[in-house]
Amino acid sequence: xxxxxxxxxxxxxxxxxxxxxxxxxxxxxxxxxxxxxxxxxxxxxxxxxxxxxxxxxxxxxxxxxxxxxxxxxxxxxxxxxxxxxxxxxxxxxxxxxxxxxxxxxxxxxxxxxxxxxxxxxxxxxxxxxxxxxxxxxxxxx
Numbered sequence: 633x634x635x636x637x638x639x640x641x642x643x644x645x646x647x648x649x650x651x652x653x654x655x656x657x658x659x660x661x662x663x664x665x666x667x668x669x670x671x672x673x674x675x676x677x678x679x680x681x682x683x684x685x686x687x688x689x690x691x692x693x694x695x696x697x698x699x700x701x702x703x704x705x706x707x708x709x710x711x712x713x714x715x716x717x718x719x720x721x722x723x724x725x726x727x728x729x730x731x732x733x734x735x736x737x738x739x740x741x742x743x744x745x746x747x748x749x750x751x752x753x754x755x756x757x758x759x760x761x762x763x764x765x766x767x768x769x770x771x772x773x
Contacts, residue, residue, distance in 0.1 A: 644668045678757070679708050685753035686725060689746035690739075694729070699738050702772050703730035710761075720761040723754070730770045739769050
């Protein structure tokens with residue numbers, strides 16, 4: 633896996649990350665740090681990556697378990713250290729999984745498997761942060 637990050641010098645603190653897959657991700661900083669608030673902060677993209685990684689796992693596990701899942705949302709609340717490096721110290725991932733006749737234990741198991749075994753992103757973030765999860769299952773309406 634490869635990634636090259638380019639600073640866009642004439643745009644303040646905008647950074648363009650060019651992925652090995654050919655995709656591009658734009659990041660920016662806060663105005664007080666020289667950014668123009670044109671894109672997510674780098675640490676926000678880490679949260680998005682973790683949310684995407686674990687949601688992917690949960691949906692895949694549920695589909696393989698023949699659950700009729702139609703939606704999965706992960707709301708992440710994060711706390712960071714007060715001093716540099718301002719690593720994440722606590723993450724709470726709240727999963728809202730929607731479907732038809734979903735088994736609550738199956739959803740809880742999928743979240744646990746993602747957290748304990750499959751999600752590389754949360755495994756890395758878990759090196760500095762405690763991670764907690766909660767699950768909400770909704771019937772498709």
